[in-house]
Structure formats: structure tokens, C-alpha cells
Amino acid sequence: MAARIHGGAGAGAATALSTFNPKKLVAPSRTNLPAARSSKRCIVAGGGSDASKSLSVRHSQKLIASAAVATKAETSATTGTGHELLLFEALQEGLEEEMDRDPHVCVMGEDVGHYGGSYKVTKGLADKFGDLRVLDTPICENAFTGMGIGAAMTGLRPVIEGMNMGFLLLAFNQISNNCGMLHYTSGGQFTIPVVIRGPGGVGRQLGAEHSQRLESYFQSIPGIQMVACSTPYNAKGLMKAAIRSENPVILFEHVLLYNLKEKIPDEEYICNLEEAEMVRPGEHITILTYSRMRYHVMQAAKTLVNKGYDPEVIDIRSLKPFDLYTIGNSVKKTHRVLIVEECMRTGGIGASLTAAINENFHDYLDAPVMCLSSQDVPTPYAGTLEEWTVVQPAQIVTAVEQLCQ
Amino acid sequence: MATAFSATLPLHGSSSQENRLLLPPTRLPPPPSSFLGSTRSLPFRRLNHAHAARRSPVVAVQEIVKEKKPTNPLLITKEEGLVLYEDMILGRSFEDMCAQMYYRGKMFGFVHLYNGQEAVSTGFIKLLTKSDSVVSTYRDHVHALSKGVSARAVMSELFGKVTGCCRGQGGSMHMFSKEHNMLGGFAFIGEGIPVATGAAFTSKYKREVLKQDCDDVTVAFFGDGTCNNGQFYECLNMAALYKLPIIFVVENNLWAIGMSHLRSTSDPEIWKKGPAFGMPGVHVDGMDVLKVREVAKEAVIRARRGEGPTLVECETYRFRGHSLADPDELRDAAEKAKYAARDPITALKKYLIENKLAKEGELKTIEKKIDELVEEAVEFADASPQPGRSQLLENVFADPKGFGIGPDGRYRCEDPKFTEGTAQV
Numbered sequence: 108m109a110a111r112i113h114g115g116a117g118a119g120a121a122t123a124l125s126t127f128n129p130k131k132l133v134a135p136s137r138t139n140l141p142a143a144r145s146s147k148r149c150i151v152a153g154g155g156s157d158a159s160k161s162l163s164v165r166h167s168q169k170l171i172a173s174a175a176v177a178t179k180a181e182t183s184a185t186t187g188t189g190h191e192l193l194l195f196e197a198l199q200e201g202l203e204e205e206m207d208r209d210p211h212v213c214v215m216g217e218d219v220g221h222y223g224g225s226y227k228v229t230k231g232l233a234d235k236f237g238d239l240r241v242l243d244t245p246i247c248e249n250a251f252t253g254m255g256i257g258a259a260m261t262g263l264r265p266v267i268e269g270m271n272m273g274f275l276l277l278a279f280n281q282i283s284n285n286c287g288m289l290h291y292t293s294g295g296q297f298t299i300p301v302v303i304r305g306p307g308g309v310g311r312q313l314g315a316e317h318s319q320r321l322e323s324y325f326q327s328i329p330g331i332q333m334v335a336c337s338t339p340y341n342a343k344g345l346m347k348a349a350i351r352s353e354n355p356v357i358l359f360e361h362v363l364l365y366n367l368k369e370k371i372p373d374e375e376y377i378c379n380l381e382e383a384e385m386v387r388p389g390e391h392i393t394i395l396t397y398s399r400m401r402y403h404v405m406q407a408a409k410t411l412v413n414k415g416y417d418p419e420v421i422d423i424r425s426l427k428p429f430d431l432y433t434i435g436n437s438v439k440k441t442h443r444v445l446i447v448e449e450c451m452r453t454g455g456i457g458a459s460l461t462a463a464i465n466e467n468f469h470d471y472l473d474a475p476v477m478c479l480s481s482q483d484v485p486t487p488y489a490g491t492l493e494e495w496t497v498v499q500p501a502q503i504v505t506a507v508e509q510l511c512q
Numbered sequence: 513m514a515t516a517f518s519a520t521l522p523l524h525g526s527s528s529q530e531n532r533l534l535l536p537p538t539r540l541p542p543p544p545s546s547f548l549g550s551t552r553s554l555p556f557r558r559l560n561h562a563h564a565a566r567r568s569p570v571v572a573v574q575e576i577v578k579e580k581k582p583t584n585p586l587l588i589t590k591e592e593g594l595v596l597y598e599d600m601i602l603g604r605s606f607e608d609m610c611a612q613m614y615y616r617g618k619m620f621g622f623v624h625l626y627n628g629q630e631a632v633s634t635g636f637i638k639l640l641t642k643s644d645s646v647v648s649t650y651r652d653h654v655h656a657l658s659k660g661v662s663a664r665a666v667m668s669e670l671f672g673k674v675t676g677c678c679r680g681q682g683g684s685m686h687m688f689s690k691e692h693n694m695l696g697g698f699a700f701i702g703e704g705i706p707v708a709t710g711a712a713f714t715s716k717y718k719r720e721v722l723k724q725d726c727d728d729v730t731v732a733f734f735g736d737g738t739c740n741n742g743q744f745y746e747c748l749n750m751a752a753l754y755k756l757p758i759i760f761v762v763e764n765n766l767w768a769i770g771m772s773h774l775r776s777t778s779d780p781e782i783w784k785k786g787p788a789f790g791m792p793g794v795h796v797d798g799m800d801v802l803k804v805r806e807v808a809k810e811a812v813i814r815a816r817r818g819e820g821p822t823l824v825e826c827e828t829y830r831f832r833g834h835s836l837a838d839p840d841e842l843r844d845a846a847e848k849a850k851y852a853a854r855d856p857i858t859a860l861k862k863y864l865i866e867n868k869l870a871k872e873g874e875l876k877t878i879e880k881k882i883d884e885l886v887e888e889a890v891e892f893a894d895a896s897p898q899p900g901r902s903q904l905l906e907n908v909f910a911d912p913k914g915f916g917i918g919p920d921g922r923y924r925c926e927d928p929k930f931t932e933g934t935a936q937v
Contacts, residue, residue, distance in 0.1 A: 210722055239721050245753065250706045250746030257710020260695060261645065263717060280703055280743075293688035293696065294678030295907035332914045353910035381916050381923070428916020428924075435919040467919050 189372050195365040197339035198228045198304075201346035202266065204375065206236055209264065212350055215242040215255055216268030216305075225270050226306055226365050252278035252303070256285045260297040264350060272307030272359065273319040286355045287330035302349040304358035308399055308449055309497050311363065315485035318493075322359055322426050323455040333426040334380055335359040335398045339369040341424060344378025352380060359426070361399045383430035389419035392507055393437040395460060396447040397423045400498060404447050407503035416507060426456050429463055438464060442473040443510050447498055452480040474510050479503065587802045590869045596801055597864065597875060599638055600630040600857050601882045603654035606663055607832075609886045610653065610670060614836045618894070619670045622699075623684045626654040628799075628831035631856035632763050633658045635804025635826075636731050639812055645693040645730040647708035650685035651763075651830075652697045655733055660692040663889035673896035680899045681907065701734065702741035705760070708732035709747045712758035712821075719818075729757045729815040737768030739782045745789075748823065752790040757815035759808070760786075762825040763798065769834040770842045786823030798826030799854040802863070829854075904933035 192200070206212045213236075214229055220243035223230035233241040244251040248269065255265035269275040275282065286299055309318040322333055332354050336342035342360070349356035386401065387408060396404045401422050408418050419437050423429060438444055444464055446457040457478040464476050479498045487493055588596065607625040614623055626633065629651075637646060637658035648655040656666050661677055669676025670684055677689050678697075686697035695711055698704035711730040718726035738744055739762055751758050762782050766773045774780050786793025792814075796807045804826060811822035829851035833840030864870040905925075909915065912925035915937045929935035 213717065213721075237721065239717060245746070245749055247742075247746035247750065250709065250743055250750060253703065253706020253743065254710040254713055254747075254750065257647075257695065257707035257712075258714045258717070259710070260707065261711045261714040263714050280700060281706060284698070284700060284703055285707060289696070290910055291907045292678060292682040292686040293690075294676070294681045295910075296678070296688050296690040297695070298910040300910070330908050330914075332909075352914075354914045381913055425916065428914065430917050431919045432917045432921040 189370040191368060191370045192339055193365065194336075194339045194342050194360075194367045194369075195226055195228050197343040197369075197371060198336075198346050198360070199230060199232070201343035202229065202350070203232060203235070205347055205350040206232065206240065209350075211262060212264045212266065213240045213242065213258075214266045214268065215244050215251055217244055217246055217270045219243060219268050224268065226360075226362075228360075228365075229268070248274050248277040249279075249281055253281040253285060255301050255303075256281055256289070256299055259299045259301045259355075260289070264300045264302075266302045266304065266350060269303065269305030271317050271319075271362075272305045272321045273316055275303065275305065275321060276319075276324070278303075279324070282325065282331070282357075283328045287328040290330055298353050299355045300350075300353050301355045302346070302352075302358055303355070304346075304349075304360060306360045306362040306365070308359075308361040308363065309481070309486050309493065312488055312490055312493055313362070313486075314488050318486035320450045320455070320481070322357075323450050323458075325357060326427050326456060326459060331355045331357055331427070332380055333357045333359065334424055335361075335426055337361070337364060337398050337401045337422055337424070339367060340371050341378050341384060341422075343371060344376055345380065345424070347375075348377045348380045351377070356380065359398065363399055364402075378424075381425050381428060381430060383433040384422040384424050385419075385433065386422050387418065387420040389417040389441070391417045391441055391511055392419065392443040392445060393434070393441045394418050394420045394445045394447060394503070394507070395423050395434060396420065397426065397456070398449060400447045400449050403498060403500045404503055407500035407507070410500065410504050411507055414504075414508075416511060418507060423460070429460060431463065431467055434460075434464065435468055438468045439471045442471055444472065444476045445503070445506050445510055446476065446478040446480075447503055447506075448478070448480050449497055450480055452478075452483045455480050477506055477510055479506055586867055586869070587806065588869070593860070593864050593869045594874070594878065596634050596638060596805075597857075597860055597870070598878050598882065599634040599658055600801065600860065601879055602657055602663065602885070603630040603633060604857060605879075605882050605886045606653060606657060606666070606889075609667075609890060611832070611836060613667075613670070613890065619672070619684070621683060622650065622835050622837065623670070624651040624835045625832045626651055626830070628851065628855070629763055629765060629828045630654060631801035631804050631860075632733070632761065632798050632826045632828055635801045636733075636759070636761060636808045639805065639808050640729070640731065643693060643728050645695050645708070645711040645728065647695045647704045647711065647730065647732045648687070648697060649701060649704060649734050649738070650697070650699050651735075652685065652687045652694075656687040656689065656692075656694050656697070659689070659694045661687065661689045661694055663885055664892045665689070667886075667889040668893040668896050671893040671896070672898065673893055674899045674903070675892070675896040679903065679907070681903075695730075701738040702743035705732050705734060705738070705743050705747045708758055709751055709756060712751065712756035712815075713754065715757050716754065716818075727757070727816040727818075729759065729812055731759045731761055733761045733763055735768060736762060736764040736766060736773040736782065737771065737776070738762075739764075739785070740777055745785075748785065748789040748791070748821070751821040755818060755820035757818065758821045759811045759815060760821060760823045762823070763828050764825055765828050765830045767830070767834070767843060769838065772842075781825075783823060783825040789823075791821045791823055793823045793825070795825045795827065798828030799851065799856050799859065801856050801860055831855075901933035902931050905930055905935065905937060 218225055219229040220233035220238055220241045229241060252267055255267040258265050289297060289299055307319060307321055325333060334345050336345045345358060349358050394404050404420055408420055411418050419441055421433060421437055446460055448455060448457040450456045457480045461476045461478050479502060482496045484496050486496055603626060607627050610623060610625060613619050633654045646655055646659050653666055665677040669678055669682060672680045674680055678686055682688060682697060685699040688694055688696050695707055696704060708730045715726050715728040718724045764782060783793035783795040794807050797803050807824055811824055814822055861875055913923050915924040918924045924930060924935055924937050927935040
């Protein structure tokens with residue numbers, strides 16, 4: 108089936124969380140994660156946007172517009188057929204489809220083969236594709252990342268897995284110098300179509316070193332793209348898009364989101380790497396978030412709606428580059444911005460996003476951009492301390508109330 | 513131990529033992545070039561490496577050598593000799609010209625010259641085909657030239673011109689050529705070795721997964737300093753583990769800027785580290801292009817046959833400083849003189865003439881031809897234009913959509929200013 112590229116919001120996507128069962132999370136957070144639904148209303152192409160926009164991607168298929176707030180009953184009815192799966196299965200499905208489609212796609216990483224991946228993303232793939240296509244590497248991140256880059260330069264399309272994103276710190280040399288810069292320093296002669304992926308973020312008492320958020324460290328590297336998936340739908344879509352992209356893409360997954368369940372379309376689809384996702388349109392305030400914090404935000408949104416606020420929630424998805432169009436349109440509408448991220452306060456994605464918004468949309472702001480990030484603290488082991496290092500829904504509610512005064 | 517190498521006519525009329533570096537009396541001399549055969553099995557036999565070696569296919573190589581040249585006791589034919597000579601002269605002249613141009617302000621930054629080490633580059637690369645890959649370090653001009661990148665393209669790159677092999681974007685330390693499979697040119701030591709391992713992995717993948725007829729080998733060049741770096745060991749492990757068609761060539765010139773190899777390495781004999789990972793480790797006189805070539809032949813054959821990697825340590829020397837900015841005051845004058853006397857070009861010239869493979873006049877013609885080539889390369893580079901502003905944002909991404917979507921909804925790369933190099937990205 109031909110792939111359909113879905114622009115903007117999750118057109119045709121099932122609601123993110125209508126069947127979400129918090130107990131199924133690997134490590135449920137202490138706060139009650141939502142039975143909250145995301146809206147399925149999409150940005151319809153023609154509405155309010157400049158007709159001269161030439162990009163077919165953004166206006167391609169007829170987007171399915173539906174009601175502003177999805178109810179449980181509506182979910183399966185509107186999407187029709189589809190199949191339900193967990194986020195790690197969605198990643199696996201995307202990966203498997205791409206490996207079927209192109210024999211140059213291969214996987215390398217620790218325990219990706221026989222073990223099936225420490226988060227089961229590559230489960231069964233070694234049996235199907237063989238030990239060379241799903242390569243179990245020794246524990247040498249720098250070298251196997253470099254090996255993936257060398258393979259990419261010479262014609263393959265490796266998907267390099269970091270067992271935990273934090274381990275990729277050991278591969279920083281290769282990621283920065285070779286992955287990011289080599290296309291440029293070779294004068295465009297060599298492309299590096301790698302995907303570097305792995306779970307990161309604060310888990311459940313995994314300790315400081317396993318709870319790192321590398322997006323802030325990598326964001327300055329020129330020549331790479333960074334995306335963060337947050338739902339099974341966009342996980343599969345982004346995985347496929349990243350593999351097909353000629354650019355090196357770093358795909359950030361989150362340890363706590365692997366067991367999210369969602370119904371995704373049966374037919375093939377790809378998500379756009381550079382676009383943000385409208386999760387819940389609103390009027391009062393723009394909340395920008397990504398990855399796990401999306402769920403904290405949606406939980407807070409529930410409370411806020413009850414209190415009479417109408418937040419617009421955007422999952423920025425593309426951490427580098429930022430989708431300033433979607434973000435900008437939202438800022439122009441609501442005039443207030445709150446960024447909620449799991450990244451560290453200093454030099455994080457939020458910091459860059461704040462700068463970008465101030466630079467581009469300063470005139471549209473009624474209040475300073477507020478950014479809620481994790482504390483600049485190594486993630487403690489103790490559960491209570493860990494809870495306080497990341498942003499919790501109550502803080503989000505308070506921040507919105509403050510901004511909307 | 514009789515090997516293919518002691519059977520040859522070495523240029524200096526003696527075994528490599530006499531040509532070894534002056535070691536402090538407490539250290540043992542490196543053995544004569546011995547080719548420790550591949551241990552086909554897994555590391556169980558690690559303890560018996562020495563014995564495994566003697567059962568190695570070294571004998572088979574002797575037979576191959578004999579088959580190829582049944583009646584000719586010489587190592588090369590005239591044609592081969594002239595090719596080698598020309599390549600080394602090209603390397604030397606080019607590097608000398610680089611020095612001149614640098615001091616005249618035509619090129620800037622860090623420029624690392626290869627004078628004295630030509631035998632290694634020529635010895636290995638002239639055995640490779642166009643589809644074989646070479647990975648180098650910052651001392652990469654001559655590797656690029658040997659691999660086939662034109663002198664014009666390299667010189668232009670050094671001058672930072674648009675006609676350079678990397679459009680002026682790479683510079684001295686980043687010589688790349690897709691056409692000739694020169695995979696760089698890396699500024700940090702050791703970071704090219706994993707890339708080379710990846711290229712070798714592709715070769716194996718093409719053969720075993722894509723079922724293509726591919727026996728491309730990759731040669732990775734790096735120095736003695738790199739051999740203390742983790743990436744080196746990680747790649748030795750993976751290459752041996754996956755039996756990748758790669759040759760690790762250590763250009764041991766004894767000095768890492770001002771750090772003597774002996775002061776920085778617990779066991780300075782680098783070739784020994786090969787067997788520790790399950791691959792043969794060979795030590796060869798890197799000032800002797802014919803010896804290097806013989807070792808290279810076997811290593812390449814091994815790799816092409818799918819028998820895995822080889823670690824070759826070439827004892828060599830750089831006649832100039834680490835870079836053109838290095839005053840080179842630490843190295844002993846006597847050491848420099850000793851190696852200058854073993855200049856690989858002089859040695860090959862002597863060999864060719866003494867063995868009646870070429871006449872003085874022919875060699876002079878080659879030298880003159882190369883001089884003209886290098887001069888022409890400089891003229892070409894001088895005349896070439898500098899990159900325009902429009903080039904600034906190109907090549908950052910293979911797919912420039914990676915710069916993202918701007919506030920106006922268009923991809924940044926569609927902004928007309930993008931092609932002018934002035935777009936906000």
C-alpha cells in the first residue's frame with residue numbers, strides 16, 4: 108500500500124489514550140495518568156493558513172476532521188479498522204516494515220539480536236532477518252556507532268540502538284564529529300542515513316545515570332535531526348520516517364512510555380519528522396511539550412478544563428528543528444506560552460525553545476514565556492526525591508493559572 | 513623463522529632486525545617480520561598463539577608468491593616499479609609544495625605532512641582497486657593522492673577553494689572522495705577507525721545479506737599515538753569478531769607531536785596487540801616500500817578471502833614536524849639523520865637502478881612530470897574561486913528539510929535566502 112504522509116495533527120489516528128491503562132506501564136508514575144483523551148481535531152489544511160504554502164506534505168491528504176473532544180464511543184467508530192498495540196510493538200512494526208522494504212536497513216546495538224532488545228523493540232527480528240542484519244554488538248558504543256556511520260557512508264542504512272540513551276554519551280565523538288558533520292566536511296559527498304535511537308528520560312528509580320536526557324546535549328550538533336516519540340502512532344510513524352530520511356536522525360524514546368497502548372491504522376503511514384503534533388486545540392494558553400511530559404500535561408489539562416481554562420497542547424515532537432509554524436500559529440492565537448519538559452533547566456530544549464519563541468513571536472506574547480523543566484539535579488534514586496525533580500501535573504496547573512491571570 | 517619476507521631481497525640488504533629503531537638496552541628487539549597466521553577458531557587457542565602461528569598459512573603464501581613469479585627473483589616488474597616510484601614522488605613533491613604554499617599564506621590552519629612515510633601509503637594503496645576503501649587521519653594528503661584523488665582537487669581543498677575535493681569545506685584534515693572511496697580525513701585520532709570498520713562491515717553485508725559479489729577491503733591508516741586510544745581496541749575486537757575485510761595499518765613514526773611512543777605506551781610493540789584480539793599482527797619496515805607491499809599483499813588476500821582483519825605495524829618516520837606549526841625541537845638530530853638515510857624514495861630508486869628495472873633518465877622524467885603536475889595543481893588552485901556565500905548552508909543536511917519549518921510555514925530551505933546563504937536557519 109502506498110504510504111500516506113499525515114501532516115499536522117494525528118489525522119486518522121486513534122485517540123492517544125482512550126484505552127490507556129496506567130497499570131500496564133512499566134513503571135507507572137505516582138500521579139494518575141489520564142484516561143484523558145486527546146482531541147482528534149486536526150488542523151484542516153485550508154483553514155486560516157496561507158494558500159501560497161507550497162509544500163505538498165502539509166496539505167496532502169484529506170485530513171479527517173472530527174469533533175473537538177473525542178469521547179470513548181467515538182474512538183473506534185471514526186477510525187474504523189486498525190490494530191491495537193503497545194508503543195514498543197509499534198516501534199518494532201515500523202522497523203520491521205522498513206527492513207522488509209529495503210534490504211539495506213539493518214540494526215546494530217547491544218542485545219538487539221538474540222535477546223530481542225532490552226525493551227523488546229527488536230524482538231523476533233534476528234530470527235527473521237539474521238544475525239548480520241540485526242547485529243549484536245559488543246559493549247563499545249563509540250566504536251559501534253562509528254561502525255554504523257561508516258556503514259551508512261558506504262551504502263547501508265543502520266539503525267543504531269543505545270540500550271539506554273545515556274550510554275550514547277560514550278558515542279558522543281562519533282555522533283558529533285562524524286554523524287553530524289561528515290556530510291558537510293566531505294562537501295556533500297557522503298550521506299549518513301543513520302537512525303540513532305534508544306530509551307531515555309527519567310524512569311522509575313533507575314538512578315542518576317540511567318535517567319538522563321540527552322536531547323539537550325545533542326541539540327547543538329549541526330547536521331542532525333532529533334525527534335521524540337510519545338504515542339504508538341507517532342512512534343511507528345517517526346521510526347519509519349527516520350529510517351527513510353537521508354539525514355542522521357536521533358529518535359528519543361522514553362522508558363516509561365513503552366507500554367502505552369493505542370490503536371493505529373493498518374495501512375502504511377509516516378509521520379513528518381519536522382512537524383509538531385496538535386494534541387488538544389485551545390484558546391487560552393499554548394502548552395508545548397514532548398515525550399512523557401505530554402501525559403503530565405494532559406492530566407493537568409483535565410484539571411484545567413474543570414477549572415474553566417482552555418489550554419492548547421502541542422507535542423513538539425521535532426526537537427531539532429522546531430516546528431515554528433505550528434508553534435507560531437498557536438502563540439498568535441493564545442498569546443501565552445508554557446513549556447513543559449523533562450529536560451534539565453539549564454541549556455535544555457525548553458531553553459532553546461524559549462529563545463526561539465521570544466525571537467520570532469515576541470510581539471504576540473502577553474506574558475513572558477514560562478518554562479517548566481526538571482531540576483538541575485542528578486536524578487535521585489529515592490522515589491520521593493525523584494518525583495520532585497520532574498514536573499508534576501499540579502505544577503503545570505499552577506503555572507497555567509499564574510500565566511493566565 | 514623463514515617467511516615470505518625474509519626470502520625477498522630487502523632494499524637494505526639486511527633483515528629488519530638491523531634496521532630497528534635504537535631501543536634502550538633493556539628492551540628486546542622486535543622480531544623479523546613474521547606473519548602470525550590467522551587463528552581460524554575462536555579465542556580458545558589464545559594461549560597457544562605462538563604455536564598456532566607456525567601452523568599458519570604462511571607456507572601457502574610462499575607458494576602463492578612463487579606461483580606468481582616463477583622465474584623472477586625480484587619483487588616487482590618494471591611497470592610496477594615505475595608506478596610505485598611515481599606515486600612516492602608525487603607524495604613527496606606535493607607535500608613539499610604544501611609547505612611552501614603554507615609559508616606563503618595560501619593555506620592555513622593545521623597542515624600535517626607525510627614526508628618520509630610514503631612507502632606505507634604507496635605500498636598499501638597501490639594494491640587496492642577503486643572500490644576498496646581507505647580511511648586515514650589528519651595526515652591524509654598522500655593517502656588521498658595514492659588512492660587516485662587528483663592533485664588539483666587536493667591542492668584546491670587545501671587552498672579552501674570551491675574546486676577542492678570537499679568544496680573547500682573540509683580542509684587539510686578532511687580529504688574525502690566518494691569516487692575514489694577515500695572515506696576521510698579525520699581530525700581526532702582514532703575516530704576514523706570505527707568508520708573504516710563500518711565500511712568493512714558493509715562489504716561483508718553486501719556479500720552475505722545482499723548476496724552481491726563484493727570482496728572490497730578497507731585499509732585504515734593511523735599512528736602510534738592512536739594505538740593507546742580505546743576506539744582502536746574496540747575496533748580490533750569487532751573486526752576480528754565479525755571477520756571483517758579490513759587491514760589496520762599503524763604508521764608508527766615513534767612520535768605523537770612531542771610525545772615519544774616509548775614514553776606513552778606500556779608495551780611499544782604494537783603488532784603484538786593483533787594476536788591478543790585474534791588476528792595476525794605483523795611488524796614491517798615501513799621505510800621499505802617493497803617490504804610493505806609484500807605484507808600488504810598477504811593482508812589484502814586474507815581480507816578478500818573472508819579470513820578477517822590484519823594488524824600491520826609499519827616502522828616509519830616523518831621527516832618534518834608533526835604539523836607545519838610544530839618547531840620539531842624534541843627529536844634527536846641523530847635519529848632524524850638515521851631515518852633520512854633510509855629515505856624510501858632513495859631506496860626504491862637505488863633498487864630500480866641496481867636491478868636494471870629502470871634507468872636514471874626514466875626516473876628523472878617521472879620526477880619532472882610530477883613537478884609539473886604539482887605546479888599545475890597550484891596554478892589551478894590559485895585560479896579557482898573561493899566558495900560563495902550561497903554555499904554556507906548547503907551540505908549541512910543531505911535533505912535540507914532538516915533545517916525545519918519556519919514561522920511562515922515554509923521549509924527554511926525553500927526560503928530564497930537559503931540559496932544565498934543568508935536565510936535564518
